[in-house]
Amino acid sequence: PLSTPSTPPKSNTTDKYAFAFDIDGVLIRGGRPIPEAIEAMKVLNGQNVYGVKIPYIFVTNGGGKTEQERCIQLSKQMEIEVSPGQFICGHTPMREMAAKYGTVLVVGGEGEKCRQVAEGYGFKDVVTPGDIIKDNPDTTPFRKLTKEEYDSSRARDFSKTEIEAIFVFADSRDWAGDQQIILDLLLSKRGVLGTRSETFDDGPPVFFSHNDVVWSASHDLTRLGMGALRLSLEAMYKAVTGKELNTTAYGKPQIGTFQFATRLLQQWRKDTHGIDAPPETVYFVGDTPESDIRGTNDFNKTSENTWYSILVRTGVYEQGTKPKFEPKFTADHVLEAVLHGVEREQR
Ligand code: G3P
Ligand code: MG
Numbered sequence: 001p002l003s004t005p006s007t008p009p010k011s012n013t014t015d016k017y018a019f020a021f022d023i024d025g026v027l028i029r030g031g032r033p034i035p036e037a038i039e040a041m042k043v044l045n046g047q048n049v050y051g052v053k054i055p056y057i058f059v060t061n062g063g064g065k066t067e068q069e070r071c072i073q074l075s076k077q078m079e080i081e082v083s084p085g086q087f088i089c090g091h092t093p094m095r096e097m098a099a100k101y102g103t104v105l106v107v108g109g110e111g112e113k114c115r116q117v118a119e120g121y122g123f124k125d126v127v128t129p130g131d132i133i134k135d136n137p138d139t140t141p142f143r144k145l146t147k148e149e150y151d152s153s154r155a156r157d158f159s160k161t162e163i164e165a166i167f168v169f170a171d172s173r174d175w176a177g178d179q180q181i182i183l184d185l186l187l188s189k190r191g192v193l194g195t196r197s198e199t200f201d202d203g204p205p206v207f208f209s210h211n212d213v214v215w216s217a218s219h220d221l222t223r224l225g226m227g228a229l230r231l232s233l234e235a236m237y238k239a240v241t242g243k244e245l246n247t248t249a250y251g252k253p254q255i256g257t258f259q260f261a262t263r264l265l266q267q268w269r270k271d272t273h274g275i276d277a278p279p280e281t282v283y284f285v286g287d288t289p290e291s292d293i294r295g296t297n298d299f300n301k302t303s304e305n306t307w308y309s310i311l312v313r314t315g316v317y318e319q320g321t322k323p324k325f326e327p328k329f330t331a332d333h334v335l336e337a338v339l340h341g342v343e344r345e346q347r
Contacts, residue, residue: 012046013053013273017281017345018265019044019338022252023060023074025287025315026334030218033077034314036335041080043338050346055269058082059261059284061210061226061251061291063089064109064170066117086268090209090226090251091169093260095121097207101164103127105185105204107178108170108226112152117169129174129181132158132193139184139193143177163191166206171226179233182206186237186245200241206233210251212291216315252286253295255302262305281306283341285334287315289323297325310337 021027027037046053058074065073067084075082098118103125106118118126130153133139145153163185172178186203189195197203208230214222230247237245251257265282269275284307286292296309311327312334313319323330331337 012051013055013275014345015269015273015275015277016279017054017283017341018269018279019054019056019341020261020265020282020284021056021058021334022284022286022288022292023058024062025216025317026285026312027058027074028077029216029314032218034333036314036333038079040335040338041078043335043342045080048339048342050342052342054342055265055273055275055279057086057088057261057265057268059088059252059257061090061212061215062170063091063114063117063209065113066120067092083272085271086264088257088261088264091117091167093250093257094167094169094207094209097165097167098122098124103161103163103191105129105132105163105166105181107166107168107182108172110173111149114169118167127161127163128153129178131155132181133177136193140174140177140180143174158193161192163193163204165204168206168208168226168229170209172229175229175232179229179236182233183236183240187241200243206245206247208247208249208251210291211249212251212288214316216287222316252288252291253298255295255299258295258299258303258307262303278305281308281341281345283308283310283337285310285312285331285337287312287317289317289325289327293323293327294325297327308341310340312337 044054044056067087071082071084071087098121104123105127106114108114115126115128130149133145134153134155135158166182185191187196187200188203189197190202191204208226211227212225213227215225217223234245284296293309293311296307300307309327311317311330314333317323329340
């Protein structure tokens with residue numbers, strides 16, 4: 001041949017390592033970016049002394065909106081382009097449950113958003129607490145639907161509906177009302193509202209998208225999260241029935257979430273960077289020892305890849321205390337965490 005085929009220019013994206021980030025308390029606080037986070041994203045995108053680009057994904061326990069919507073928001077906040085292909089929130093793995101259940105109750109979040117998320121996952125028949133209150137306002141003596149809620153809620157005859165499972169997708173905006181409705185279902189005969197089981201053991205299962213008792217929002221001190229609702233519900237159930245309530249939580253620190261994240265990262269590296277082998281190291285940067293550090297460390301024990309935990313001081317973890325779960329490294333903020341990983345790789 002007259003000419004040899006030209007080889008594509010060598011990419012300066014590293015195939016050796018990658019980053020995964022928690023969001024609240026690491027990149028964002030109360031809807032506002034943590035300034036060092038924007039700088040950290042620049043470092044990942046090649047603005048570092050080595051000129052190397054580093055693949056990354058996001059793994060948050062938060063939720064309440066579609067992945068698409070959350071990515072648009074995060075893109076603006078971090079001044080980068082974030083794709084749903086590199087993003088997992090607490091309820092993302094719940095989509096695998098869509099085929100298993102018929103009618104489900106979805107709890108939490110703003111307005112109709114979580115219903116839309118669940119329907120987007122393929123859940124066939126999604127009921128919200130608003131639907132139940134619209135059908136029977138006596139359900140929640142102290143909660144009245146606003147006009148907007150009333151208009152968007154879908155009333156039906158719940159005495160003829162079997163609710164097969166309960167999913168808490170995002171933080172409840174009305175603990176009293178939502179807990180009343182969940183409790184009614186747990187005490188019912190096979191999820192039919194208005195009935196009472198004699199044994200209290202044929203109610204629907206309850207799934208939470210995560211188990212964070214506290215999280216880092218705009219207030220200086222941590223705020224109650226979904227894990228607190230879970231504790232409250234379990235205590236209430238025990239007080240009413242004398243029995244233990246077993247519920248299931250998704251999200252970090254569950255191993256399943258890290259397995260899901262590993263698959264996502266693999267696909268992301270392949271599709272976007274043409275890398276078809278697992279990274280040697282995944283640096284996970286989080287602020288909550290109980291979720292982020294615990295999960296990373298536990299997963300590291302089971303996986304062939306090395307997940308490396310980094311704890312930052314910008315969120316739930318309080319400076320000066322000993323974290324319940326020991327990270328491999330502690331940084332003041334996410335920029336220091338990223339630079340630590342990059343330097344460690346160049347050694
Ligand atoms: O509700 C969200 C919160 O509990 C944690 O979010 O990003 O810190 O995992 P994140
Ligand atoms: Mg966090």
